[in-house]
Amino acid sequence: MSELELVRLSNGLRVALDPMPGLGTASLGVWQRVGARWEPAEHNGVAHLFEHMAFKGAGARDARQFAEAIENVGGHLNAATSYERTAYYARVVAEHAPFALDLIADILFAPHWNADDLEKEKGVVAQERGEAFDIPDDRVFELHQAALFEGQALGRPILGEANTLANVSIETLTRFRDAHLSPEQVVISIAGAFDRVAFLDVAERRYGGLKATPAQAFAPARPLAGRGREARKLEQAHLVLSWPAPPAGAEALYAARLLAEIFGGGMSSRLFQEVRETLGLAYTIEAFLDTLEDCGRLMVYAGCDAKNAAAVADIVGVQLARLAETGPEPSELLRAKAVARAGMLMGLEAPSARAEARASQVFQRDRLIPFEDIGAKVEAVTAGEIQALARAALAGPVCASVIGPKAGLGALDRLDAS
Secondary structure (H helix, E strand, C coil), rough: CCCCEECCCCCCCCEEEEECCCCEEEEEEEEEECCCHCCHHHHCCCHHHHHCCCCCCECCCHHHHHHHHHHHHCEEEEEEECCCEEEEEEEEEEHHHHHHHHHHHHHHHHHHCHHHHHHHHHHHHHHHHHHHHHCHHHHHHHHHHHHHHCCCCHHHCCCHHHHCCCCHHHHHHHHHEEEEEEHHHHEEEEEEEECCCHHHHHHHHHHHCCCCCCCCCCCCCCCCCEEEEECCCCCCCCEEEEEECEEEEEECHHHHHHHHHHCCCCCCHHHHHHHHCCCCEEEEEEEEEECCCCCCEEEEEEEHHHHHHHHHHHHHHHHHHHHHHHHCCCCHHHHHHHHHHHHHHHHHHHHEEEEEEEEHHHHHHHCCCCCCHHHHHHHHHHHHHHHHHHHHHHCCEEEEEEEEEEHHEEEEEHHHHH
């Protein structure tokens, strides 16, 4: 088999097959359209805790036997939770891909859950929260999310809080799983070397019996012009700014990614050259996109001396305004396209990246898109499209957050004044 293929099981569950000739391994996973965005406020953190409980044993194996099972075949299995997705993924040699998919089915359908293990994992998550709190360039993004989506599920931390996780029981986990585990909300994806027949046999046998359940809706995203601040005795101020951008799956996303690259994506970008190289105001500054199903943000992160934070914020705003006023230079557009093309080609060589990309394509468009088509869309982006996106960003609410010495918090006051 050497062709990209989207297969639908008997119950409609979609399986993305992306063979990569010449490889001896495969990356595979099961992606669910569920995450922190679907959580009720009183159970904030349940999606992430559910993922943690996945490794307490499943099927015929206890926790140790489960870990040994994947490592006995030289494989690696892990999981991740975001606001809109939960993923269980593995990397194995080709012959063991069906076995890994079978193990993930045990996690979803036959987990070993008991109250003692649940309380232990709540403690582990508390340590994870503490670690994230101690890392300022993680904490500042949590502050930003809370300010951007204040009063919304999207503004609550993925890791939850001690008081909300205290409310989670085995029954809570079961209800959460049953509400969101349906064929329409699950995508299986594999890239690399694998036996198509054997893999689809396991997919149909273990996942084909999954019954449809009504999709659980979430509230539309309402991004705000919020401000997040936290004074701490740190060596640096950590600053995050964001403006509106296209949501995931939008056609304008190709132009938006080029905008982010030109704005602050690399060493030749406007922000790096001005803030770092010309003025020496920051060691780290970068721009990137963050996208959800119905909302996107053009993000900028900078780490700098507290006394420079306000100046850095000013320069970021000025550079975005210049892009909105005149658009990118022809050389900038060519360079951004070259970076995008190279990044895509590098990703093509990584089966894990391909498997995840295919799952995203299925969720967003219900089809698989050849990478050549993506490359063509990137090449077709015009300077005018990028300029229009910069203008749209400036017309929307800007959200900002800072963590660090009190002197750095003045960047938010400067932003409000301007």
